[in-house]
Amino acid sequence: MxxxxxxxxxxxxxxxxxxxxxxxxxxxxxxxxxxxxxxxxxxxxxxxxxxxxxxxxxxxxxxxxxxxxxxxxxxxxxxxxxxxxxxxxxxxxxxxxxxxxxxxxxxxxxxxxxxxxxLRTLLREEACKRANSGSPLPLRAFDTFDLSYYPDTPLPGADTTVRAYMGRVFAYCKQYTEQFSPTTSPSLLFLGGTGLGKTHLALAVANEVLGRGFSVIYDTAQNIFSKIEDEHFGRGEQNFTQTVYDCDLLILDELPDYATSFTNSTFYNIINTRTLAHRPAIVSTNLTEKELEARYGQKIFSRLIGDFWMFKFFGRDIRQLKLKKNIF
Known part of the structure; x- marks a missing residue:
């Protein structure tokens, strides 16, 4: 490259x-x-x-x-x-x-x-550093992920509570960072409504993996798709697309609720290229499985369901709960 x-x-x-x-x-x-x-x-x-x-x-x-x-x-x-x-x-x-x-x-x-x-590693790290410079997403920490915001009520269809289940998701994400490998770690798909902690955990993983010396790109999916489009039409940073393909871990946060033909093509190329190269990614979305398939098509949906480990997030909007707590 x-x-x-x-x-x-x-x-x-x-x-x-x-x-x-x-x-x-x-x-x-x-x-x-x-x-x-x-x-x-x-x-x-x-x-x-x-x-x-x-x-x-x-x-x-x-x-x-x-x-x-x-x-x-x-x-x-x-x-x-x-x-x-x-x-x-x-x-x-x-x-x-x-x-x-x-x-x-x-x-x-x-x-x-x-x-x-x-030198190849340093080049990837420097390219990723520049790619992340415009990201609106601040890195997070596992220590600030508060499980008390999740209700201690039964999880529908399971013999556990929402809080206990989310505790297991949290524990897995921590273990994921401790054992992270850019060639053997699986890709993860976070599904769930707004404000359930998907972005927090994804960025906490990014923070820890970066701290271990690996190259990570983290941004909203829309920003990454837009930068790739800008590069494609000669308006943006050169080599951004290849950096997205080559980094050790890619975080695509908040898949857009809509998809254009260019978005679909870009998204498929990203996950297909990284999957074939055995490079992991974390994708988060507010869409349900049915909505995901309807928006992005069977080809992309099949890749996500078949090649990613899926984690569903449950609970109540934590941002709203924190707002109410501050008000009262």
Missing amino acids: AYSKEVFDAAMRRLEQRRQQTDAETDRTRAELYTHIPRLREIQDELAGTAVNAVREMLAGGDTAANMERLKKINLNLQAERAELLTANGLPPDMMTPKRYCRQCDDTGYVGDRVCDC
Whole structure:
């Protein structure tokens, strides 16, 4: 996937910050070690000297291969002495080596001429950050989800109460975030009337998954569909659609009550592409199952019912209950 220069530069800045951080930590560690084990500083200076000598030998000509072999042997002996000194003092032999975030690319972003997985992850995160910048939805927390607003009355057709049932939905969503995987976690469909906590739980999941370092796009479904339409007709952000397809978790909140041919096509492409790539999404809607099928058609409805885990929300409009509580 091609990313904008802004996204690429932001990702590279984060790699540079990682390198600077590990270099600073290494410098502090070495300074402490040099104070307690002075020979370590001498070894480090001698190792730096062998590198300079190698360049001089090459420029001077002569038996380059023999000279390089001799310098290599000196270098290896110094490294062995350093490791023995560290081990003798109860320290790991690589104590003075920078602890890079990514061992594959040494925090450069590239393995040879191939883009490293760590850079791909940063690019996705930066693209998602920009995609979420215009979202009107504030992230939520599980701690502020109050089950006391759900009635402790029997749930129709079930041997449990509404509050107990919603407690199980809440517990599952928490477990979902704790075990989240961008390739194995299922997609979720939240069905229920207005103000029953669908958006709160979806955004609490987004908040926790983001906190674990995964890339998440969260917005109203209408906003996401509109941005994809703008990109399609050359009016909006480039690569937004691909970012929607590629992010680790997608939150589509509040499916519109109406659907155009473009909306239907866009919605189907999103869920179909992500399902085939085994990337999860959370879709919430105030529509009933019958209304969902009537608005969006059998093809989309079949995808949602067949490929998503469905959770129905019950209770009374929590926003209205909170309003009454504040008034009285």
